[in-house]
Amino acid sequence: xxxxxxxxxxxxxxxxxxxxxxxxxxxxxxxxxxxxxxxxxxxxxxxxxxxxxxxxxxxxxxxxxxxxxxxxxxxxxxxxxxxxxxxxxxxxxxxxxxxxxxxxxxxxxxxxxxxxxxxxxxxxxxxxxxxxxxxxxxxxxxx
Numbered sequence: 389x390x391x392x393x394x395x396x397x398x399x400x401x402x403x404x405x406x407x408x409x410x411x412x413x414x415x416x417x418x419x420x421x422x423x424x425x426x427x428x429x430x431x432x433x434x435x436x437x438x439x440x441x442x443x444x445x446x447x448x449x450x451x452x453x454x455x456x457x458x459x460x461x462x463x464x465x466x467x468x469x470x471x472x473x474x475x476x477x478x479x480x481x482x483x484x485x486x487x488x489x490x491x492x493x494x495x496x497x498x499x500x501x502x503x504x505x506x507x508x509x510x511x512x513x514x515x516x517x518x519x520x521x522x523x524x525x526x527x528x529x530x531x
Contacts, residue, residue, distance in 0.1 A: 453494040453498065461483055461487025464483035479526070482519055485518055486519060489516060495507075496508045496509065
């Protein structure tokens with residue numbers, strides 16, 4: 389992923405988080421009141437998370453690859469809810485699982501420990517099977 393493309397994803401993610409946060413108001417979270425400065429703390433935590441995912445030229449190659457996988461997953465998980473729990477579960481878990489596969493692929497590429505590589509391969513195998521099952525269910529149900 390190019391540096392410019394990564395920055396574009398960061399900008400989209402930032403914009404995507406800003407709207408819902410503003411819509412919730414200063415002291416609410418999902419319709420629930422938040423005590424004291426909890427809303428500000430939540431917003432600060434989100435900004436820290438976004439900052440942590442931004443590419444840094446000093447990052448080792450593995451970190452750059454992990455950050456790219458994280459950014460793609462976060463972007464792809466931004467799927468509208470339908471109100472159908474069966475559909476919503478799958479449409480949100482699929483990009484989550486794809487993110488796990490991408491991160492496991494980074495581990496296979498960069499990890500040195502055989503146990504880490506074995507775990508990464510198992511995650512890829514398991515998650516790809518579950519992705520196929522969820523996609524098949526969605527197709528079977530016309531979603």
